[in-house]
Amino acid sequence: MNAQPELLNVSHKLPPASYYDPAWLDKERQQLFGNSWLFGGLETDVPDVGSYKTVKVGLSELVVVRDQEGALRAFHNTCRHRGAQLVQGSGKCKTLVCPYHKWGYGLDGQLRGVAQKNQYSDLNVAELGLHAASVDTWMGLIFVHADDNPQTSLADWLGGLKNELGIFQVDKLQELTRHTFTFPANWKLYIENHVDWLHLWYVHPETLGAFKHDQGERTQYGRHWSSFEQVKDEFRDTESGSDPLKAISHLEHQDPRYLGVGAHFIFPNLPVFTGRGFFATAELIPETPDKTTMDVRIYGVPGGDVDTFLAIFNEITKGEDVAIIESIQKNVRSPRYGVGPITHTLEKAISDFHDNYLALVD
Numbered sequence: 001m002n003a004q005p006e007l008l009n010v011s012h013k014l015p016p017a018s019y020y021d022p023a024w025l026d027k028e029r030q031q032l033f034g035n036s037w038l039f040g041g042l043e044t045d046v047p048d049v050g051s052y053k054t055v056k057v058g059l060s061e062l063v064v065v066r067d068q069e070g071a072l073r074a075f076h077n078t079c080r081h082r083g084a085q086l087v088q089g090s091g092k093c094k095t096l097v098c099p100y101h102k103w104g105y106g107l108d109g110q111l112r113g114v115a116q117k118n119q120y121s122d123l124n125v126a127e128l129g130l131h132a133a134s135v136d137t138w139m140g141l142i143f144v145h146a147d148d149n150p151q152t153s154l155a156d157w158l159g160g161l162k163n164e165l166g167i168f169q170v171d172k173l174q175e176l177t178r179h180t181f182t183f184p185a186n187w188k189l190y191i192e193n194h195v196d197w198l199h200l201w202y203v204h205p206e207t208l209g210a211f212k213h214d215q216g217e218r219t220q221y222g223r224h225w226s227s228f229e230q231v232k233d234e235f236r237d238t239e240s241g242s243d244p245l246k247a248i249s250h251l252e253h254q255d256p257r258y259l260g261v262g263a264h265f266i267f268p269n270l271p272v273f274t275g276r277g278f279f280a281t282a283e284l285i286p287e288t289p290d291k292t293t294m295d296v297r298i299y300g301v302p303g304g305d306v307d308t309f310l311a312i313f314n315e316i317t318k319g320e321d322v323a324i325i326e327s328i329q330k331n332v333r334s335p336r337y338g339v340g341p342i343t344h345t346l347e348k349a350i351s352d353f354h355d356n357y358l359a360l361v362d
């Protein structure tokens, strides 16, 4: 990336406990994930009236459902009777019926039916609808928020990144493949590696050797950013300088930088990768402080060699990146673990991530 000559105050700001302490993860779930717009999949995951899917947001369990008018709604997946979950996973229904004692809710969240209603002496049906959460979409991608009236709209949350990555028009692409795996490291270590420009030369000498790391460009949009690198001239139109997917035609007449490889970040937990043939989301879901699930979904145009592309993608992310962060995770409880000086250019994004994180987590 372009060198920044001035010396900035760049440092690693998170304590070791933030990578292994279960109480810290609880705090993150409450303060960070509970106060952010989070990726919740694709609109096509809930295609029809009555289609639903569950999404975990911080400490909250949500259900996203398509209502009678075809609009998306989000509710807390928590029965107002005694708190059981109404639905699991994904599916399609006419009403959301709790399996425990058969309270039934409409697709608008209102309580519609109560089994053995005359056994309750005090039941105000109108006040016992599901607790609402928020859902909105951006080019076919669903985002959810645990609050029914968040302080920031999704449009404001994404800010300028909306236009920058909106070029990819994911709603005109198809999901080509999906790959989910779990690895033994804290979710933040993956983010820190994802935004670390310094490791590109050393962890990916072969797999990303065709790209101009020293001329990459990163653009900050509030908490999020885009970054692009172009193919070295000698690798243009060679196998390692392109990807085996079909080129996306609506990128053809855009700025050529969109045809390079892109590694972007939507705060707090969504790395995004792009290229001339793909847009990929790599959602990071913390299971425990030292166990994270990554849900990779790749969108593009059918007709390319998806298997080969996924093999390369996995080699870079799972094979190379995850291997190195697993080794850090093994050290975080050591009394000798600590982070020394970091570069004020190539690793600055780590420091920026920490600032945005610490603005929400205290």
Ligand code: FES
Residues within 6 Å of the ligand: 079, 080, 081, 082, 083, 084, 098, 099, 100, 101, 102, 103
């Ligand atoms: S907990 Fe849902 S009906 Fe009783």
Ligand SMILES: [Fe+2]
Residues within 6 Å of the ligand: 193, 194, 199, 200, 203, 204, 316, 321
């Ligand atoms: Fe990497």
